[in-house]
Amino acid sequence: MFDVAAVLPENLKRWTHIVMVVKPEFKYKALLTVNDSQPFLWEADEGENLNGFIFKSSFFLGYQIPVIEDDTGENKTFIRMKHKRFKITTGFLTSIDPLSLTHYNDSTMANKGWRSDFCYVEFGPIMGFELPNNFYVNLFLFWKNEKIWSKDTVGNLFYQDRKYEDWAVYFRRFAFVFGWNF
DSSP states (O other), rough: OEEEGGGSSSSSSSSOOEEEEEEEEEEEEOTTTTTTEEEBBBBSSSSSSSSEEEEEEEEEEEEEEEEEOTTTTTTTTTTOOOOOOOHHHHHHOOOOOEESTHHHHHHHHTTTTSTTTOOOOOEEEEEEEGGGEEEEEEEEEEEEEEEEEEETTTTOSSSGSOOEEEEEEEEEEEEEEEEOOO
């Protein structure tokens, strides 16, 4: 996480907490018992996995409001650490789910294929509250995009036998998280 206030002079730090996180991941994902063009199921997913390089990423841009600042507990360790801080962090999170780099051009959306170049994106606002005595509350509201198959191929069991037609955005989830850091 990068906080813009960390590089500013002391007199400007309190109200300039613009926070950013960028987390790109390049991975090679493979099931060694199948060839590179055979899809496989992994951990109860949709079964659209192919051997090869994938890209995943998360981007967060937000603003942190230090309502009450208290650094008295920062040097204490483990469970004795208690503070009287109160911070509100609000922002927008975008995540790119696995995008196949190896098979990107196999069956593209432009050619009405099975969407080898489709990029799943989940996005939404996040609000976090760092409360006194190490408690915290996080609120999430997310949407996600999804592909729409053509009417004549939507019922095909095997996804590579379907034809991509369009995409849509749907509500994915709402989360309320209450916890305690020790």
